[in-house]
Amino acid sequence: MIKGLTIIGLTLAVCAGTPASGSDWSGYISGEYRYFSHDPLYPEQRIQYWSLATQPEYYREWEGGDQSFTFTPFARWDRFDERRSHWDIRELNGYWNLDDWQLVAGVSRVFWGVTESNHLIDIINQTDTLEGVDGEEKLGQPMVHGTWTQDWGALDLFLLLGFRERTFTGESGRIRSPLVVDVDNPIYESPRENKHIDYAVRWSNSYDIWDIGVYYFYGTSRDPRLEPGVNDEGEAVLIPHYDIIGQLGLDAQVFLGNWTLKLEALDQRRREEKYAAAVAGFEYTFVGVLESQVDIGTLVEYSHDTRGNASTSPFANDIFLGMRLTPNDAQSTELIVGLVYDLDYDGEVYRIEASRRLFSSWKISFEAQTYSGIDQRDPLLYPVRDDDFLQLDIAWYF
Amino acid sequence: MKQLLVLLLMLVTMTAAAETPEEKGLRIAQEADAYDTGFTDFTADMLMTLRNKKGDESIREIRVRTLEVEGDGDKSLSIFDRPRDVKGTAMLTYTHGLKPDDQWLYLPALKRVKRINSRNKSGPFMGSEFAYEDLGSQEIEKYTYKFLRDEACGDLQCYVIEQYPAYKYSGYTRRVVWVDKEFYRPMKVVFYDRKNELLKTLTNSGYQQYLDHYWRADKMDMENHQTGKSTTLSWSNYQFKTGLTDRDFIKSKLKNYK
Numbered sequence: 100m101i102k103g104l105t106i107i108g109l110t111l112a113v114c115a116g117t118p119a120s121g122s123d124w125s126g127y128i129s130g131e132y133r134y135f136s137h138d139p140l141y142p143e144q145r146i147q148y149w150s151l152a153t154q155p156e157y158y159r160e161w162e163g164g165d166q167s168f169t170f171t172p173f174a175r176w177d178r179f180d181e182r183r184s185h186w187d188i189r190e191l192n193g194y195w196n197l198d199d200w201q202l203v204a205g206v207s208r209v210f211w212g213v214t215e216s217n218h219l220i221d222i223i224n225q226t227d228t229l230e231g232v233d234g235e236e237k238l239g240q241p242m243v244h245g246t247w248t249q250d251w252g253a254l255d256l257f258l259l260l261g262f263r264e265r266t267f268t269g270e271s272g273r274i275r276s277p278l279v280v281d282v283d284n285p286i287y288e289s290p291r292e293n294k295h296i297d298y299a300v301r302w303s304n305s306y307d308i309w310d311i312g313v314y315y316f317y318g319t320s321r322d323p324r325l326e327p328g329v330n331d332e333g334e335a336v337l338i339p340h341y342d343i344i345g346q347l348g349l350d351a352q353v354f355l356g357n358w359t360l361k362l363e364a365l366d367q368r369r370r371e372e373k374y375a376a377a378v379a380g381f382e383y384t385f386v387g388v389l390e391s392q393v394d395i396g397t398l399v400e401y402s403h404d405t406r407g408n409a410s411t412s413p414f415a416n417d418i419f420l421g422m423r424l425t426p427n428d429a430q431s432t433e434l435i436v437g438l439v440y441d442l443d444y445d446g447e448v449y450r451i452e453a454s455r456r457l458f459s460s461w462k463i464s465f466e467a468q469t470y471s472g473i474d475q476r477d478p479l480l481y482p483v484r485d486d487d488f489l490q491l492d493i494a495w496y497f
Numbered sequence: 498m499k500q501l502l503v504l505l506l507m508l509v510t511m512t513a514a515a516e517t518p519e520e521k522g523l524r525i526a527q528e529a530d531a532y533d534t535g536f537t538d539f540t541a542d543m544l545m546t547l548r549n550k551k552g553d554e555s556i557r558e559i560r561v562r563t564l565e566v567e568g569d570g571d572k573s574l575s576i577f578d579r580p581r582d583v584k585g586t587a588m589l590t591y592t593h594g595l596k597p598d599d600q601w602l603y604l605p606a607l608k609r610v611k612r613i614n615s616r617n618k619s620g621p622f623m624g625s626e627f628a629y630e631d632l633g634s635q636e637i638e639k640y641t642y643k644f645l646r647d648e649a650c651g652d653l654q655c656y657v658i659e660q661y662p663a664y665k666y667s668g669y670t671r672r673v674v675w676v677d678k679e680f681y682r683p684m685k686v687v688f689y690d691r692k693n694e695l696l697k698t699l700t701n702s703g704y705q706q707y708l709d710h711y712w713r714a715d716k717m718d719m720e721n722h723q724t725g726k727s728t729t730l731s732w733s734n735y736q737f738k739t740g741l742t743d744r745d746f747i748k749s750k751l752k753n754y755k
Contacts, residue, residue: 125581125584125585127581127582158755160755164753164754164755167753167755169755194753196750196753198744199744201749201750201753208608209608210607210608210609210610212609235607237608246749248744248747248749253747253748253749255749305599305612305748310612352612354597354612354614354616356616357614357616357617359614382614384614384617386617386619386620386666387617387619387620387668390691392620392621394620427620427621427624428624429547429549429555429624429625430555430624431580431582431583431623431624456580456582459555459556459579459580459581460580460581460582462582494582496580496581496582496584497581
C-alpha cells in the first residue's frame with residue numbers, strides 16, 4: 100500500500116507539469132434499505148438495516164487522454180452494522196498510453212471472467228463481501244500493470260504491491276457464520292505477511308467468434324481458509340489463513356448465432372495440495388420477442404470444484420438457471436432472476452436483481468434472495484438459511 | 498460519317514436502356530460509397546434526444562470516434578457521458594459487411610469488458626428509435642438495390658432507391674432512400690418492418706461539408722409511426738483526419754476512455 104501511494108505521488112508530480120485537457124468529478128450517493136424476513140439466528144443481528152454510501156470519482160486527462168489520473172474513494176455508513184460502515188480507495192492511479200504499451204500505476208481494479216453466476220477466475224482484486232453477496236464489489240489493489248498489445252493479442256503484466264485482506268461481516272451483520280471472522284489477526288503463510296509482492300501474467304485475444312484468455316498468478320490467495328480460534332478477548336472466532344498459491348486460469352467464450360458458450364477454469368496449488376475448478380455454461384438470447392423490443396436471455400451454468408465438500412467456495416457442485424430480461428427501454432430497465440441448485444445437498448438459492456433509471460440521474464435497484472431446503476450438512480449455507488432478504492437502493496448520480 | 502454518328506447514338510441509348518433498375522440502384526450506391534471514401538477517421542459529439550408519445554424527453558451524450566477500414570466495415574468507439582449512471586461506459590464495434598459485427602461493451606461499475614452477441618442488429622440503440630443496424634457503417638454488400646425514380650426533395654433533385662437488407666436478422670424488409678444527385682447525401686429514409694408495414698422515417702438536415710468534400714448531417718430525426726416515439730441526433734464538433742489508428746480501437750483500452 101505504501102509503495103502504491105509513493106507511485107501515486109510520483110504520478111501526480113509528473114502529471115502536474117503538463118496542462119490538463121479535461122477534468123471532472125462524477126459519482127453517486129445512495130441510500131440502501133435491507134429487510135430480512137426471518138428472525139435472526141444470532142443475538143446481535145436485526146431484521147432491518149439501512150445505510151448510506153457514496154463513490155465520487157475525480158478524473159483528469161492530458162494529451163487527449165494519453166495520460167490520465169483517477170481518484171475514486173468509496174465510503175458506506177451503516178446505521179446498525181458497525182463493521183459494514185467502512186471506506187476504501189477503489190482507485191488512485193496514473194495511466195499512460197504509449198502506443199503498443201499501456202501502463203497503470205497505483206490503486207486500480209481489474210475484472211476477468213465471462214460467466215454470470217460464479218466469478219471463479221477473477222483474482223487481481225480482493226472481494227469486498229460487506230458490499231454484497233454476489234462478490235462483484237472489489238477492494239482497490241495497489242499495482243503496476245502493463246498491457247502490451249500486438250497482433251497476437253494482449254499481454255498483461257502485473258506486480259501487485261501489498262495484499263488486501265477480505266472484508267467480513269461483524270457480529271451485528273447478517274449473512275454470516277455463527278462465529279465471526281477475526282479480521283484483526285490474520286495468519287499468513289508468507290513471512291512477509293501482507294507485504295508479499297504477488298505477480299500475474301495474462302494473455303488474451305479474440306479470434307473471429309472466439310474470445311480466449313489464459314493467466315498465471317503467484318502470490319497470496321484472495322480466498323482465505325477460515326479456521327476456528329480464539330481472539331484477543333478470549334472469544335471463539337474464525338481466523339483467516341492466507342496461503343501462498345500458484346494458479347493457472349482460463350476463460351473462453353464462443354459466439355454461435357444466438358448462443359454464447361462460456362467457460363472459466365482454474366488449477367491451483369496451495370501448500371501441498373492441488374485442486375481444480377471450473378464453471379461452464381451457455382446463454383441463449385431470444386431477440387425482440389413477440390415483435391417487441393424486449394430481449395430475453397436464458398442462462399445455464401454448472402460449477403464444479405474437485406475439493407468437493409471441503410471447498411471454500413459455495414459453488415462446489417452446483418447448477419445455475421437464470422433468465423435475463425432486457426426491455427431496451429429509455430429507462431434502461433434490467434431484470435435478472437436466477438436459481439442456484441446444490442447437487443450435493445439439494446439446497447436452493449433464488450435471487451432477483453432489477454434496476455431502472457428514474458428521471459435523468461436517479462437509479463433504483465432491487466435485490467432479493469431466498470433460501471430453500473438448505474441441508475444441515477451444508478457448511479456454507481446452513482448458517483445463513485434464515486437470511487432471506489429484500490434490498491432497495493436509490494442512487495443519485497452526479 | 499453521318500450514319501456512323503447515328504449508329505453510335507443508337508449504341509449509347511441502347512446501353513443506357515440496358516441498365517436495369519437494379520443495376521442503376523447499385524451503381525448509385527457505389528458512386529455514393531466512392532464519394533465518401535477516404536475520410537480516414539473522424540471524431541464527433543452526439544446528443545441524442547428521446548421523446549415518447551406524451552412528449553417526455555430524455556437525453557444521452559455520446560462521444561463517437563470512427564476509423565475507416567478499407568475492404569471491411571469501419572471501426573467505431575462510443576463513449577457515454579450521459580445519463581450519469583452510465584458515464585464511462587464505452588462500446589467498441591468492428592462493423593463488417595454480411596457477417597455479424599464484433600462488439601464489446603465496457604461496464605465501469607464492474608470494470609468488466611463484455612463481448613456482445615451482435616448477430617442481431619435489429620435491437621434499439623440505448624432505448625432510442627435508432628436500431629444498431631441504422632447506426633453501423635453502410636457497406637455496399639449489406640443491401641441489394643433497385644432504382645425507383647427521380648424526384649424533387651426540397652430544393653434538391655434526388656434519386657429514390659429501394660434497398661433490401663442482404664444480411665440475416667434485419668428488422669426490415671426494405672428501406673426507401675432519397676439521395677441528392679449532386680453529393681449523394683441521404684436526405685430521407687423510410688423503413689418498412691418485417692411484415693412490410695411502414696415503421697419509421699429518418700429525416701437528415703443541416704448538412705455541412707468537411708475538408709471541402711465530406712458531408713455530414715447536423716441533425717437526424719427518426720420518427721416511429723407505429724409507436725409515436727421519436728429520437729433526434731444532434732451532431733457537433735466534427736473533426737476529420739485526427740490521426741486515429743488501429744491501436745485506438747482495441748479492447749484493452751476500453752476502460753481508459755472516460
